[in-house]
Amino acid sequence: MGDLRGITARLEHLARLGVDALWLSPFYRSPQADGGYDVADYRDVDPRFGTLADADALLARAHELGLRVIVDLVPNHTSDQHAWFRQALAAGPGSPERARYVFREGLGETGEEPPNNWESVFGGPAWTRVCDRPDAAGSAWAGDGQWYLHLFDAAQPDLSWENTEVHAEFEDVLRFWLDRGVDGFRVDVAHGLVKAQGLPDWTGHVTMVEGTDDDGPAASAHQGARPPMFDQDGVHEIYRAWRRVVDGYPGERVLVAEAWVDPLERLARYVRSDEMHQAFNFAFLVSRWHAQELRAVVSASLAANDAVGAPTTWVVSNHDVVRHASRLGLEATGKGPNGIGAEDPQPDAALGLRRARAATLLMLGLPGSAYLYQGEELGLPEHTALPDDARQDPAFFRTRGAEKGRDGCRVPLPWEAAAPAFGFSPTGAAWLPQPAGWARYAVDAQTGQAGSTLELYRTTLRLRRELGLGLGSLAWAPGFGPDVVAFVNGPADGARGDVVVVTNLGATPARLPAGHRVLVASGELIEADGATLVPTDTTVWLAR
Structure with missing residues (x-):
């Protein structure tokens, strides 16, 4: 399974990679029905991952290393093994314990039908009868x-x-972890x-990451066509209260929203000055390579x-979607x-990696904050x-195999090419089995290798x-064809010159303007007739 001590032992990798922070998925006490997103105790570490002392x-x-x-905080739902839910089951209908959850009487002559027609994001009905x-x-x-009710x-x-x-x-849970230094x-x-x-x-129907499908007039008859279970205006007062808690602590503390909200103007409401600091930009993640x-x-x-x-955030992979090296x-x-x-159509591995490297350089050239998913480096x-x-x-399981699910992007990372489980565990066991061909992706196999994806990430x-691109500004660069994404990242304080980012998604190599210096490129560039050309599915950063 891995544990907190194992993460601590690998923190130097993250420091050398050049990231600012580490986001941990849930390590709280949990039966692990959904990868820890079913929390039984928000104030303790699950013994399989370690102890509170290990978290400290x-x-x-991490702080020693500048990270x-x-x-992760999971406030929409708990585990059914959480003390509150066990108390709710025992206390019965109408009790104060049940008022902490969404219990309802059923429909039909004997209450044999669910209270409404909502579906679970994971498939099947969003309601379970206690009996x-x-x-x-x-x-x-x-x-x-x-x-x-269980939306998952x-x-x-x-x-x-x-x-x-x-x-x-939950305000007390926030303070518990803030007091420990998160x-x-x-x-x-x-x-x-x-x-x-x-x-x-x-x-309508709700899906992971990309949001909702509105299937008819019933979906748009209330709340401005928003689904009744998501993006209701009342969430914002909750986050205003949380922001007051977080702002009461010294240093810079941050709240980041995972919110599948469309359109982007609705998503921006979560990052108003007195609410969250950032929100994941899933509109960017789900965009086609176009x-x-x-x-x-x-x-x-x-x-x-x-x-x-x-600030705007950018992300191309996470724990809920097919890795972008395969998706692309x-x-x-x-x-x-x-x-x-x-048995499904298989990705073109070479094409996917070429596009993934180009997409990452495009993303990291944009002003704002970028989130990387473990292993994409x-x-x-x-x-x-x-x-x-x-x-x-x-x-x-809830779709009876119709959806393969997210396990394929969650397989433990390869650290050492020749070690058992590629360095994940001393026994060779891993909670999800690793492909035999992953030795070539291992950290030690790529370190110091010119052109490797790991060294590309480190350089970028x-x-x-160094260039402060996250704090820069964006202007679209003229002079390129319709199949090229080209922009200028301008300095926030005038301390540097412009950086031009060019991504060629077309079939024809794109000519770079003269007088520019190449800073980094996702793949080999072409030199022809005194000009530098960007091949298909390649991104380059230029200084001017």
Whole structure:
């Protein structure tokens, strides 16, 4: 499984890579029904990952290395093994304990139908009847006909943010970890805490990362066509309260929203001056490998965030999508499928990696904050041949295998080419099996190798920091064809010259303007007739 001590032992890799901070997915006590996003105790470390002392040691070592640490907070739901939910089951309908969650009576003559037609993001209904739970037999709630809401797995009951105890509890959890020295929180499903009054039926469908599909008039008859379970206006008062908590601590502490919200103007509301500091930009992640589409989403993202005075974020991979080194090698780019199996169409590995390197340099050249997903600095592809009996994502089981799920992007990293489990564990075991061919991607196999993806990331991140590109400004560069994304990143303080970023997505090599110096390129450039050309699926940074 890995543990906190293992992460601490690898922190020097991150410091050398050149990142500013580490975001950890949940390490709290959890039955691991959904990779730790089913939290049973928010104030303790799961024994399989270590202890609170190990968490303190990780924080101390990270800070020694100049790294900040952001921890994951899961406020939309708990585990069904959380003390509150066990108390709610035992206390019965109408109790104060049940008021902490979203319990409702069912429809039909005997309450045998769910309270509404909502679907789980992971597939199937978003409601489970208490008496139908596997642990109901022989229990005090064996005949309990109430239903509880779970927008994800049945083991992840949704909290009721209409309850003041819930508000107080999470503000206390924030303080618990801030007191231990964490630098901020990535807030899971930040748009999902508040549900529309009355929990009205909705005919749309919610998917991971890309958001919602509106299937008809019933979906648009309330809340301005927003789904009743997401992006309700009441979430913003919650985050204003959290911001007051965070701002009460010394130093710079940060709140980052995972919010699947469209359009971008709605997303920007989460990063107004008294709410979150940043929000993941999924519109950029799901864009196709298409120049016009990329230009449009960059412009729209910057405009929306500039309007509220917040930085824009950029991301191309995370733990919920197919890795972009594989996604960009598929016939249809964009978000891609929810997982890839051995029987599915396979990515073009060489094409995918070439485009992934180009996409990363494009992203890191943009002003704003960039988020990298573990292993992308190695050029890791998706594990597309993961055996079904090794899969753990609840989406795989709830869709009966129709969706392969997210396990393929979560396989442990290769650190040492010749070591058991490529250095992940001394036994050779890994909680998700690694492909045999991953030795060539290992950190030790790429370190010091000119042209390797790891050294490309190290060089690019160093330049990004030295040149202050994150704090720069963007202007589109003239003189390039429609299949080229080209922009000028101007300095914020006049301390440097402009940096020109050019990405060629067309079939014809793009000619670079004369008088520019190449800073870094995602692939080999072409020298012909005294000119420098950018090949297809290649990005270059120029100084002028």
